[in-house]
Amino acid sequence: xxxxxxxxxxxxxxxxxxxxxxxxxxxxxxxxxxxxxxxxxxxxxxxxxxxxxxxxxxxxxxxxxxxxxxxxxxxxxxxxxxxxxxxxxxxxxxxxxxxxxxxxxxxxxxxxxxxxxxxxxxxxxxxxxxxxxxxxxxxxxxxxxxxxxxxxxxxxxxxxxxxxxxxxxxxxxxxxxxxxxxxxxxxxxxxxxxxxxxxxxxxxxxxxxxxxxxxxxxxxxxx
Amino acid sequence: xxxxxxxxxxxxxxxxxxxxxxxxxxxxxxxxxxxxxxxxxxxxxxxxxxxxxxxxxxxxxxxxxxxxxxxxxxxxxxxxxxxxxxxxxxxxxxxxxxxxxxxxxxxxxxxxxxxxxxxxxxxxxxxxxxxxxxxxxxxxxxxxxxxxxxxxxxxxxxxxxxxxxxxxxxxxxxxxxxxxxxxxxxxxxxxxxxxxxxxxxxxxxxxxxxxxxxxxxxx
Numbered sequence: 001x002x003x004x005x006x007x008x009x010x011x012x013x014x015x016x017x018x019x020x021x022x023x024x025x026x027x028x029x030x031x032x033x034x035x036x037x038x039x040x041x042x043x044x045x046x047x048x049x050x051x052x053x054x055x056x057x058x059x060x061x062x063x064x065x066x067x068x069x070x071x072x073x074x075x076x077x078x079x080x081x082x083x084x085x086x087x088x089x090x091x092x093x094x095x096x097x098x099x100x101x102x103x104x105x106x107x108x109x110x111x112x113x114x115x116x117x118x119x120x121x122x123x124x125x126x127x128x129x130x131x132x133x134x135x136x137x138x139x140x141x142x143x144x145x146x147x148x149x150x151x152x153x154x155x156x157x158x159x160x161x162x163x164x165x166x167x168x169x170x171x172x173x174x175x176x177x178x179x180x181x182x183x184x185x186x187x188x189x190x191x192x193x194x195x196x197x198x199x200x201x202x203x204x205x206x207x208x209x210x211x212x213x214x215x216x217x218x219x220x221x222x223x
Numbered sequence: 224x225x226x227x228x229x230x231x232x233x234x235x236x237x238x239x240x241x242x243x244x245x246x247x248x249x250x251x252x253x254x255x256x257x258x259x260x261x262x263x264x265x266x267x268x269x270x271x272x273x274x275x276x277x278x279x280x281x282x283x284x285x286x287x288x289x290x291x292x293x294x295x296x297x298x299x300x301x302x303x304x305x306x307x308x309x310x311x312x313x314x315x316x317x318x319x320x321x322x323x324x325x326x327x328x329x330x331x332x333x334x335x336x337x338x339x340x341x342x343x344x345x346x347x348x349x350x351x352x353x354x355x356x357x358x359x360x361x362x363x364x365x366x367x368x369x370x371x372x373x374x375x376x377x378x379x380x381x382x383x384x385x386x387x388x389x390x391x392x393x394x395x396x397x398x399x400x401x402x403x404x405x406x407x408x409x410x411x412x413x414x415x416x417x418x419x420x421x422x423x424x425x426x427x428x429x430x431x432x433x434x435x436x437x438x439x440x441x442x
Contacts, residue, residue, distance in 0.1 A: 003301045003303075062418075062422065062425075063414070063418060065375075065421075065425065066375065066379075066417065066418045066421035066422045066425055067379070067414045067417045067418055067421070068379040068380075068382035068383075068393065068417055069379070069382075070382045070383060070385070070386075070393055071382060071393060071396070071410060071413050071414050071417060072414070074393075074396070074397075074406070074410045074413075075406075075407075075410040075411065075414060078400065078406035078410060079406045079407040079410045079411065080407070081406075082405075082406060082407040083407065156285075160285075160286065160287040160288070161287065161288075162287075163287035163288075163289040163290060164287075164289055164383065164386075167386060174287070174289060174290070177290075177293075187293070187297035187300075188294065188297040188298050188300075188301055191290055191293040191294050191297060192294065194290060195286045195287075195290040195291075195294060198285070198286045198287055198290060199282065199285045199286050202285040202286070203285065
């Protein structure tokens with residue numbers, strides 16, 4: 001092998017990389033907050049929601065979980081404009097991530113809710129809590145605590161999956177890498193560097209979610 | 224300009240879907256073999272192979288599949304060979320699948336109670352015999368539902384190979400869109416074909432899980 005690895009381009013390309021990192025971080029933060037919120041709403045529908053809404057949510061969850069993220073992204077960005085719904089690349093990327101995470105987190109949270117003993121609902125009702133109050137305080141919070149590790153890994157998976165949004169020209173880290181390697185013709189080195197950045201981002205995100213878990217659920221699980 | 228009927232679109236997509244199926248099968252089988260090797264390194268007694276296998280798994284689970292595809296595509300090229308997209312796609316997907324399967328299976332082997340190891344050791348069985356007659360038959364039963372469940376991720380993972388230029392279902396979707404200017408129909412159909420491939424797998428994973436009555440696992 002006569003090829004010499006060369007990382008001399010790194011310093012000049014730093015601003016582009018940093019911008020890419022910023023966009024990727026921004027995408028996953030927004031995606032995680034709204035995605036989990038969507039997941040909680042869907043889990044509520046499937047546990048206690050109106051009957052007519054349940055099949056709708058079930059269909060949504062199955063459709064998203066059984067199609068690739070790339071196709072969901074293309075459908076939102078290229079397909080929806082023919083219905084008159086247009087949006088920028090970043091909005092489309094964010095929307096796709098939210099919709100995707102929403103479906104997965106719905107399933108995860110639902111599993112946590114199903115592990116709640118029936119008596120807890122009744123206990124909540126006997127304390128004169130409204131169904132919504134019972135859901136929030138008695139069911140949801142312990143359920144979230146139970147499934148927090150699974151939810152965290154799903155968020156990390158969505159973050160790694162977000163590399164794909166470069167394909168609709170959302171300027172994330174992968175987009176930055178593609179841009180840089182088209183300038184310096186050092187494809188392998190560029191992708192090695194961006195892969196390592198993803199690795200660091202993923203482990204930082206894991207740490208962040210773990211600390212968030214300790215903050216949100218300071219008490220030990222009741223069971 | 225040629226007009227494309229709905230049937231033309233569907234036919235072309237279905238033809239391309241064959242490659243999605245082939246690539247999924249190759250990745251899954253290849254990944255299974257490499258994954259099994261990783262598993263034995265991971266749960267074996269020696270320290271360095273264990274750490275190596277763990278590092279491998281963390282590396283592949285902590286980086287985007289897309290980056291792995293790019294690295295396979297451009298990295299193999301460094302050796303002076305002209306890398307066709309299908310080769311890079313197979314290599315990256317096999318290595319990626321292996322990391323996840325090894326980790327799933329490790330969970331299954333470790334779920335076997337410690338007493339089983341001790342009981343079989345007390346019968347004078349060696350490591351290989353313990354594995355062959357006691358641990359693996361039980362672990363296999365636990366492993367079936369999550370493994371089938373993960374095959375869905377493999378099928379969905381193959382969509383990314385379109386980005387390095389392998390013509391499978393997703394790439395065909397882009398090509399057909401460029402020819403017909405009907406992204407809504409085309410990507411809708413592409414999504415439905417993927418759904419038709421993945422949903423039976425997801426469902427059978429759920430059914431197997433219920434049937435074999437093992438603890439719930441998210442994947």
